[in-house]
Amino acid sequence: xxxxxxxxxxxxxxxxxxxxxxxxxxxxxxxxxxxxxxxxxxxxxxxxxxxxxxxxxxxxxxxxxxxxxxxxxxxxxxxxxxxxxxxxxxxxxxxxxxxxxxxxxxxxxxxxxxxxxxxxxxxxxxxxxxxxxxxxxxxxxxxxxxxxxxxxxxxxxxxxxxxxx
Numbered sequence: 796x797x798x799x800x801x802x803x804x805x806x807x808x809x810x811x812x813x814x815x816x817x818x819x820x821x822x823x824x825x826x827x828x829x830x831x832x833x834x835x836x837x838x839x840x841x842x843x844x845x846x847x848x849x850x851x852x853x854x855x856x857x858x859x860x861x862x863x864x865x866x867x868x869x870x871x872x873x874x875x876x877x878x879x880x881x882x883x884x885x886x887x888x889x890x891x892x893x894x895x896x897x898x899x900x901x902x903x904x905x906x907x908x909x910x911x912x913x914x915x916x917x918x919x920x921x922x923x924x925x926x927x928x929x930x931x932x933x934x935x936x937x938x939x940x941x942x943x944x945x946x947x948x949x950x951x952x953x954x955x956x957x958x959x960x
Contacts, residue, residue: 823945826910893925
């Protein structure tokens with residue numbers, strides 16, 4: 796049995812702000828909760844926006860898998876990466892002289908019975924400005940999260956870029 800949560804963006808930001816006052820690392824959990832998963836997703840977003848490499852990858856298990864699927868009009872195809880390869884890709888992207896803006900929407904959290912694993916689905920819109928050009932993309936993300944040592948941790952991430960223009 797799965798429990799699904801759909802939260803409006805305003806409520807998400809209020810919860811994330813409230814939870815930001817408390818560190819996830821400061822108290823271990825016995826089960827995953829909507830609040831801890833929401834905080835994980837927003838903390839990951841903040842680490843990405845800050846290009847904080849260590850903080851960003853601190854949310855992933857060492858054996859995490861990342862699947863990236865691109866639209867047909869942009870070469871198409873699916874790429875499956877281990878964490879080391881994903882780190883290299885992100886390090887390269889973050890080293891580019893680009894302005895990157897992103898917005899998160901359609902957040903949906905499903906926690907399995909027992910609270911030891913969960914799925915976070917969301918949409919993300921990105922705008923990248925580089926060398927006088929602007930690239931916009933719309934993606935669907937699916938995070939598989941497990942509880943490790945009382946901390947929500949990303950086991951896998953699937954990114955489906957549905958539109959790039």
